[in-house]
Amino acid sequence: MVSAGKRLPSMLQVIVSLGLFLLIAFSFTAKLDLPIQLALYIGWFIIIGLGLRLGHKYHDLEKAALSGISNGLGAVLILLAVGALVGTWIAGGIVPTIIYYGLKAIHPSIFLLATMIICSLTALATGTSWGAAGTAGIAMMGIGQGLGVPAPVTAGAVLSGCYFGDKMSPLSDSVILASSMSNVEVVEHIKGMLPIAAISYVITAIMFTAFGIHYSGQVDMSKVQSVMLSMQNQFDITPYSFVPVIIVLGLLALRLPSFPVISFGSLLGVVWAVMVQNMDPLIAFKTAWAPYSIDSGVEFIDSILNRGGMSSMLGSVAVIIFGLGFGGLLDKVGVLETIAKLFTHRITNAGSLATSTIGTAFLGNVFGSAMYVSLILTPKICAKNYDRLGYQRKNLSRNAEFGGTLTSGMVPWSDNGIYMAGILGVATLSYAPFMWLSFVCIIITIACSYMGWFIDPCEPVDESMAPSQPPQPSATVTDNA
Template sequence: MKHVRLPTMTEIIFTLGLFLAIVFSFTVKFDLPIQLALFISWFIFIVLGTRLGYDYKQLQGAITKGISNGLEAVLILIVVGALIGTWIAGGIVPTIIFYGLEFIHPSIFLLATLVICSLTSLATGTSWGTVGTAGIAMMAIGEGMGLPLPLVAGAVLSGAYFGDKLSPLSDSTVLAASMSKVDVIAHVRAMLVLDIPAYIITAILFTISGFIYGGRNTDLEKVEFLKKALLENFDIHIWMLIPAIVVILMLALKQPSMPTIASGALLGTIWATVFQGMDFSKALGTAYSGFSIDTGIKFMDSLLNRGGIEGMLGSIVVIIFGLGFGGLLEHLGVLKVIVSKFQKKLTSAGNITLSTLIVAFLANVFGCAMYVSLILTPKIMQENYDKFYIDRRVLARNSEVGGTLTSGMIPWSDNGIFMAGILGISTFSYLPFMWLSFVSIALAIIYGYTGKFIWYTKKSPVLQQKAN
């Protein structure tokens, strides 16, 4: 049997540097799909693996294991794509846009966006579903009110991620808790002491921004023009919102996510047939191929012409490649070696917290999928928490802050590609306005170094040193 070893830092720096060079050159210089860059990067790490003593069968097994660990994300994305297509066709999303233009004042629009997306995400447990439905509507309303779209996208994402990492229905919440061996409800309670202050600060920032921008560029004629265009192309009535209410209630009652969202897509198909006058087969087809319309308004068309399983295929491929890549990273011990180089400095809750956030972020950067980060980070960091008797709830919280909240910041990650595609603006455009993420990360670091809301399983060496 061949002797296997861990990679050296030189080998890690070279291979990860080559990975980043391929990703940036493909996306920035050559305008090639990120999926191709990730596929090629598989083989770079396969070569590294063979150099470390592994045979190809073992490395392929690591890839398939990584993919199987996060396959639920693919299933959720498929049904979310179907939901988006049929909800636009059924008039659900257009109705939300219309009533938003009708009733939400520009000065409080950003705050309203944050709250609406938060409530939707809390109730449904999916940031992707929230951005694909309420998020699209908020972007259209914001455009009609003349607000900067990156700022609107920041409010959408802040709300969507707030609910996603607090809802017991969220796959990321469950994954972070289970990988850290923590009860889901205990994890949610541990998140609350960080998320509530972060949410209040974020709400204040968006309220101030709303008063600065709201009304300044609002073109009332444009608002009326958009409303008229919606009325001309869709049957707009309050009962158009019934499918949304049904799905939110079912998810709130802890019904399984995939069949619930799929049933919402079916309701969208029925609504498109009954209320929007579409042929049933064509309405059902929007679940796969997405919705298509020509309203004569370029921005409205770009927001409404989307959805469908077909529209999610690019993101699905990214997730598959990212999960496989993460499986290789874990099998070869890449991140473990990086952490071991800083092991001597991990002597306080603050340093351990900061390291956890960095590891989670790097797992997103190199694993290209939020699931990779939430799977790898607890595995890599758990020994450091146990060594100092820091409660695993702190590990789960830090893993989710560093993993879930930074996933949309990486242009080549599953979340980065999905969010940019759905919202219609680049990742780097909305990145500066992901205020909830930045505030949460800052609070997590402050908690770590001050000892605030850092719980211990028993008298830890850290506390003993302080007492002495």
């Protein structure tokens, strides 16, 4: 929050500053074909300039930016480890094997439903949507392309499953972060999300099933057979390639730290590349850093398998670093606090409270460019409204989670937006309309809140007697959504 003795920015100053940032961000990405990293870099100086005008010292602003970065550096480690995993698992024939057997076993009419279920189970077991998207997600994208399903639709099913499983997993650090910032036990936080999340999951499953049945008649099965044959020609397809998948998922399910487990999984990929695919050891090891390269002559195979490696994630790393620092500056200067204060007098019931919280969390993604920024700032800004109106904090953690995590992949310049677009090979704005679980969950949350369903009241707390802001996380976040 803004430092004692420093004034909050006016709404005009907020509109000008954030409007300028959005103008730059949209111009760079949509018109000028410039990287979003540069827009975030410039955004730092926009907010620093605002902070200096409000009486902050540059040293304090720089310290706030560095503090914001430190809160999410664990995500950078996970990101690099997943990059290595993807590269070595493709080289080791693990991802191609999953795609091959998926094409062989999954009928087109249930493909999208199966995609959502498989990705949700993977994320639930591992506690990371990034890891689930980088493993099961990539495989399902390959199967979908083999079946002729539009890539944006498949990506929507992948992300619907990944984010649902992640939100229901006590292993997820985004779940831990949202609950801890709201002063709620993790189990209570998950219980608070479960009814609406389950209803949303069923509705989304029906939607993907209906779409899949409608689309299945257009699938050219001869093309599927051609893709499978080409996959066999490029890789040694064997059921033994499922062993690294089972090992990694098992270790993550045992609640072992994600970074070393995923790194170990990438080492298994190197071993499989050498032992199963007969690849030169040095070339196999190099795939942990540089994207795996294949020229099969089949456009689908080349597009889905020419990826991975730590180096492919460096752009996302820059987004996360600049985004977290930008969020730290927004928090220090008090930009989102000013926005929240504007709507405080209009928050009079559970419905308006849920709407404002989800909106604040979404803005945290838009302007903070990182999910962690949203999950840290939203509870701090909105907590007093829940205490004032008499609603338990688990309502706050649920709404912050839904608004912050489920929308993070929709923002093209956010950490999740950049990562998911890169790992799935589909532009953020192309797959965003098909993230049906996110839309359904948010709509149901707001509707139920206005109806008085699935909310937990408590005794209102006088603002003068309310506790100060929720505590900062005791340790650096070590995983991602």
